[in-house]
Amino acid sequence: MYTQCSREHFVAQNLNRFASLMSDLLIASASDILVRANQLEIESKLTQSLVCYEEGIGILLKRLKSSSDPTLKLKLKDRINVYITRAEEIKNLIQQKKRDGRYHEHIVINENDTGYGYRKLFSRFLDDGTVTSVCIDDPFIRNSFQIEKFSHFCEVLVASASPVQQILLRTGVYTEKPQEQLAKFNILKQDLELNKVAFTWTFSPSLHDRQIVFNNGWVVKIGRGLDYIKKSPHKFVGLGVHDFDFRPCLETTVDIYFEGQTPF
Incomplete structure (x- = not known):
């Protein structure tokens, strides 16, 4: 594992080597x-x-x-190999921390930050292709906008590299319009069944903590739950209508843990 000084030296050294290539926008x-x-x-x-x-x-x-320049290709191959090695070292460090039972990552999302859509935030826990069940504790999957966001989260699960077969939700009752909440859950349930995913939900009046548990051992706790993404100011057209990475966020924190495989 590298010290902070060696990490900073690493990035400075590699930036210097990249300097001659920086006129290339892709690079x-x-x-x-x-x-x-x-x-x-x-x-x-x-x-x-x-x-x-x-x-x-x-x-x-x-x-x-896309390059036909042999000199550029050589430089790129060298840099790619360096960063592949670096990525492998980080993978190994993550695995070591998981084995030791001490993996914890803390993320602060500031007010109006963008780039924290569900796909960007959660795909890394699904990419290993081992998740079959996901359990969500979130007391505020109640009104139309909150259920819309939850539906988008379900899309991320279904479209992921993992064969998700079961989504379990514990939330609170929308006391103002309980029938509307049930109707929307049932629509989502039917759509998920068409994709061979079982969706079940239970209501808890005392639920307060918000967490998402993947049965490959990853646990994600978000201060605001899934409702940290703001509503789009546009209805049909505009960045953020469909891709939540473009939407501004509410201020919140995200804590990521690895707790070992959790059967549920």
């Missing part, structure tokens, strides 16, 4: 993401860091395939 984009990856690693936000390393590597690979 510049990759460099920004890889700098972000290094900063996240320094902050011990390892799963986020790994996602950024992999994204940056993917962009460099795309640039490598």
Whole structure:
């Protein structure tokens, strides 16, 4: 494992090597993401860091395939190999912390931050293809907007690399319009059944804590639950209507733990 000084030396050294290539917009984009990856690693936000390393590597690979310049190709191959090695080291560190039972990652989402859509936040826990069940405790999946967001979260689960077969929700009753809440849950249940996913829900008047448990051992606790993403100001057209990464967020915190496989 690298110290903070060696990490900073690593990124400075690699930025210098990238300097001659920075006029290339694709490489510049990759460099920004890889700098972000290094900063996240320094902050011990390892799963986020790994996602950024992999994204940056993917962009460099795309640039490598499109290049006919042998000198550029050589430089890119060298940088790609360096960052692949780095990503593997982070994977190993995550695995070690998981085995030791001490994995914890803390993320602060500031008011009006963007880039924290459900796909961006949760896909990393589904990408290993092992999740079959997801349990959500969130007392505020009640009104239309909250259920719309929950439905989008379900889309992320169904479209993921994991064969999700079961979604369990514990929430509170929408006392103002309980029948509307049930009707929307039933619509979602029918749609999920068409995708071979069972959706069940229970109501708890005393539920307060918010957490999402994946049965591969990952647990995500969000201060505001899934309702941390603001409503889109547009109804049909505009960035953020469909892709939640473009939507501003409410201020909240995200805590990520690994607690071992949880059968439910």
